[in-house]
Amino acid sequence: MEPTTVTVLPDRDGQRMLRCAGAFDYNTLDPLRTACDTALADAGVEQLVLDVRGVTFADSTFLNLLLTLSSACDLRLTGPCRASSPAS
Secondary structure (H helix, E strand, C coil): CCCCEEEECCCECCEEEEEEEEEECCCCCHHHHHHHHHHHHCCCCCEEEEEEEEEEEECHHHHHHHHHHHHHCEEEEECCCCCCCCCC
16 A cells, blocks of 8 residues: 655745645544645645645545635645546
8 A cells, every 4th residue: 555645845826736645534634734734824825736636545534624625725626537437
């Protein structure tokens, strides 16, 4: 199983991007929560972008964090949209 990681990328024009990879659940969410709290406390950050393309699993604690962030800041999610299979 690959490790859960959160990488803080350099700020650009008031935008902070966090690259998330691995499985996020109650036991592994703290690094992401800490990075988000740090971004919200930084007056220079106007928008928070989470790159979720590397997320392999996310439970309700991850989704709850996203809901909390969406009401606290200008939150954007980025990652590829996988094409769904047509119904047979």
